[in-house]
Amino acid sequence: MATAATSLWDVTEAAPKIGTLIRTDKETLLSGDKASEIRAIMEARGVIVFPQINLTDDEQIAFTHTLGTFAHEDGEAAGGKDAVYPITMDESINPIASYLKGAFFWHIDGTMSDQPILASIMSARALAPTGGETDFCNTYAAFDSLPESEKDDLRKLQVVHAMWRSQLYWKPEPSFAELQSWVARGRNVLPLVWKHRSERESLVLGATALEVEGLNTAESELLLVRLRDWATQPQFCYRHTWSLGDMVIWDNTGTMHRALPYDHKSGRLMMRTKLEGEEAFA
Ligand SMILES: [Fe+2]
Numbered sequence: 001m002a003t004a005a006t007s008l009w010d011v012t013e014a015a016p017k018i019g020t021l022i023r024t025d026k027e028t029l030l031s032g033d034k035a036s037e038i039r040a041i042m043e044a045r046g047v048i049v050f051p052q053i054n055l056t057d058d059e060q061i062a063f064t065h066t067l068g069t070f071a072h073e074d075g076e077a078a079g080g081k082d083a084v085y086p087i088t089m090d091e092s093i094n095p096i097a098s099y100l101k102g103a104f105f106w107h108i109d110g111t112m113s114d115q116p117i118l119a120s121i122m123s124a125r126a127l128a129p130t131g132g133e134t135d136f137c138n139t140y141a142a143f144d145s146l147p148e149s150e151k152d153d154l155r156k157l158q159v160v161h162a163m164w165r166s167q168l169y170w171k172p173e174p175s176f177a178e179l180q181s182w183v184a185r186g187r188n189v190l191p192l193v194w195k196h197r198s199e200r201e202s203l204v205l206g207a208t209a210l211e212v213e214g215l216n217t218a219e220s221e222l223l224l225v226r227l228r229d230w231a232t233q234p235q236f237c238y239r240h241t242w243s244l245g246d247m248v249i250w251d252n253t254g255t256m257h258r259a260l261p262y263d264h265k266s267g268r269l270m271m272r273t274k275l276e277g278e279e280a281f282a
Pocket of ligand 1: 108109
């Protein structure tokens with residue numbers, strides 16, 4: 001009984017419109033007792049930081065299970081064991097590390113599927129000496145803050161997303177064969193404004209956004225860039241500067257994120273798990 005009163009649970013805001021810091025201990029997190037509170041904070045605030053919580057891989061997997069359905073990586077064999085996924089630029093650890101370079105630009109994970117993952121959970125195992133922060137912006141707050149007169153026009157628009165668009169950000173002159181392999185991943189048409197089951201609305205933007213249907217190329221690009229510029233203003237953003245052992249969870253359905261540049265030989269290593277999506281873009 002003596003330990004019951006000692007659990008730590010200290011919740012503070014990281015920035016006015018996005019981000020919450022929760023100082024707690026492993027036992028509290030792994031018990032699942034706070035799972036519904038964590039999910040509510042995640043939905044309301046976009047990002048939760050657990051400073052220096054130092055979960056092991058197995059503990060991170062167990063924690064992920066307390067929050068929802070554990071999502072396996074694309075291409076992983078069905079029925080495979082739950083595993084953390086290494087985020088690194090070291091190809092000896094992750095052979096497809098170069099595909100992660102799209103992550104240096106604002107994006108939402110899973111725009112190529114109709115039901116994106118609900119959340120990502122990332123822990124810092126090794127850091128770069130400089131750089132490598134993660135930026136987040138709140139796409140609910142960004143939409144809410146637009147003039148009412150503009151919201152109705154945006155609600156009518158559909159946007160074509162394609163994985164190859166995001167790859168061109170880091171490799172503007174791919175070989176023909178490389179471009180073909182990216183283009184083969186297909187395209188997906190999504191609403192520009194996502195009305196969630198909660199009735200809250202968020203902007204669906206990011207590096208995979210190729211063109212707005214019904215607009216010419218220049219009009220489309222101008223709109224997409226203007227809205228990205230709007231959504232990533234400081235008042236909608238939180239920048240996480242990592243300490244070793246930090247774990248961050250973000251609501252992938254109401255935020256965009258990007259990594260800041262760092263030395264790819266630095267050994268920076270993050271371990272990621274994900275929560276399966278529960279709601280389709282609509
Ligand atoms: Fe991502």
